[in-house]
Amino acid sequence: TTNLNTLIDFRVNNQFRADFGESGKSKNRSGLSGEDLVIFVPCGTKISNLETGEEIGDLLNQGDQCLVANGGYGGKGNARFKSSRNRAPRQSTDGSSGEKRKLLLELNLLADVGLLGYPNAGKSTFIRCISAAKPKVADYPFTTLTPNLGLVRVDNENSFVMADVPGIIQGASEGTGLGIEFLKHLSRTSILLHIVDLFDPQDVSRVCESIKALVLELEKFDSGLYKKERWLVFNKTDLLEDPQKK
Numbered sequence: 001t002t003n004l005n006t007l008i009d010f011r012v013n014n015q016f017r018a019d020f021g022e023s024g025k026s027k028n029r030s031g032l033s034g035e036d037l038v039i040f041v042p043c044g045t046k047i048s049n050l051e052t053g054e055e056i057g058d059l060l061n062q063g064d065q066c067l068v069a070n071g072g073y074g075g076k077g078n079a080r081f082k083s084s085r086n087r088a089p090r091q092s093t094d095g096s097s098g099e100k101r102k103l104l105l106e107l108n109l110l111a112d113v114g115l116l117g118y119p120n121a122g123k124s125t126f127i128r129c130i131s132a133a134k135p136k137v138a139d140y141p142f143t144t145l146t147p148n149l150g151l152v153r154v155d156n157e158n159s160f161v162m163a164d165v166p167g168i169i170q171g172a173s174e175g176t177g178l179g180i181e182f183l184k185h186l187s188r189t190s191i192l193l194h195i196v197d198l199f200d201p202q203d204v205s206r207v208c209e210s211i212k213a214l215v216l217e218l219e220k221f222d223s224g225l226y227k228k229e230r231w232l233v234f235n236k237t238d239l240l241e242d243p244q245k246k
Contacts, residue, residue: 004040007045050104113161116230149161163189193230193233
């Protein structure tokens with residue numbers, strides 16, 4: 001559903017059980033089946049079997065559904081054992097139990113454009129300027145601690161969603177820093193914008209090396225992200241004093 005944005009409620013309320021079906025009734029009437037239990041999750045949620053890692057479903061759009069556990073089958077009442085020799089049998093069988101599963105829910109944000117870059121490169125300022133998103137902005141690294149989404153309006157009829165994730169640093173693919181665990185939120189984007197800070201460092205060769213280093217971290221983390229179309233956006237050119245550097 002589009003009415004939910006996070007999975008935070010499942011931290012507390014994380015056990016669900018569908019209702020039991022009813023027993024059979026007199027006059028050869030079957031008992032009512034148990035009602036399906038429908039659990040609502042945000043669009044972009046991937047559901048996997050926690051014990052096997054098998055992917056069960058990937059719910060991208062409003063109304064998408066997947067079956068995560070089957071209910072049990074009903075038993076057979078005494079009427080099922082009625083015969084010409086036994087007109088009033090007292091035999092019956094129990095129904096089977098429903099499935100029990102432990103599930104892993106992962107929410108990958110749905111965005112058209114994703115922002116990449118080192119900490120303090122200007123990603124949050126960029127998304128604030130072109131959308132209604134209001135991420136925290138300050139003059140120190142790791143200002144952004146969680147992903148941010150911004151709706152960018154092209155005109156009255158067209159718009160797209162942009163995602164800003166925490167900055168990536170060298171060694172991120174081995175667990176250093178904050179950004180690497182949020183890169184999965186860029187997996188569904190159509191294009192990546194790599195925001196490059198030209199003011200620090202000012203040396204062009206060092207800028208090129210920093211670009212290559214971030215791309216290497218991207219490749220180590222996910223080959224799919226590495227192969228995604230990526231544009232370089234050079235930022236903070238107004239802070240360069242030397243006209244030749246500009």
